[in-house]
Amino acid sequence: MLSPQKQNLCSRPSVCNTMALSSRSFQRHLDDGSIPPNIRDKYNEPGRAYHNLNHIRHMLNLIPSNRRRKRELTYATWFHDCVYDPKAKHGRNERDSIRLWEEHVEDCGCFISDIKDIVSLMIECTITHTLPSDISLGDEETELLKRFLDMDMDILASPRAEYLDYAEKVRKEYSHFTDEQFRKGRIEFFRGELKKEKVFYLEENERKNGIAMENMKAEIEMLESEVARNEDPKNEDCGISS
DSSP states (O other): OOOHHHHHHHTSTTTSSOOOOOHHHHHHHHHHTOOOHHHHHHHTSTTOSSSSHHHHHHHHHTSOTTOTTHHHHHHHHHHTTSSOOTTSOTTHHHHHHHHHHHHHHHHHTHHHHTTHHHHHHHHHHTTTTSOOSSSOOOHHHHHHHHHHHHHHTGGGGSOHHHHHHHHHHHHHHTTTSOHHHHHHHHHHHHHHHHHTSOSOOSGGGHHHHHHHHHHHHHHHHHHHHHHHHHHOHHHHHTTOOO
16 A cells, blocks of 8 residues: 555646666666666656756766766756646645655665665755755765756856747646736746846856856746736737736
């Protein structure tokens, strides 16, 4: 019989049926840089326009080949968006993804039990994209979290055309929102990021901060201009609706 926690998880679409591959199979994928089939299935689910396999591949390509903690970065990348429902409350997808990861650890046993907590924390940090303030971490763990968060946000520093494609895909994922609702939420998110003064933590990514800031400011201006257009009485006369 499923535990109450697992029953609750399985009540959500596509959350149950966890990563049932053996630890050896996952090690093989770690070694050759491929993505396990059960992970691929998750990211190929319908409704994923941006948070799909391309996002995962992009992040995996950012992991330096000589990283000593490549295992943690890879597992966190594989699992961090395994559960993705745009209609879920803020933070629920990440917490359900953590549960899925921790169930996988239980299934695999000691092979990855040593990285269970740090990978869970890495995924949890993507809820706010900030470092934890209530946990004492060593320099190595702090650097690991910074690298992972930088990887997840890397799209914000993309060339303009690629960035606009990303923005369009995010809009598709939130198609259940009206244009007005989406604009409000998107502007609020970006203003929160801009208050941080920088998006990327690592010194090696410092130059990306300026690019990301400009991309976000440009999207805010675009969204606000859409609001102004829709509120213009002339547009109402022309029968243009929001």
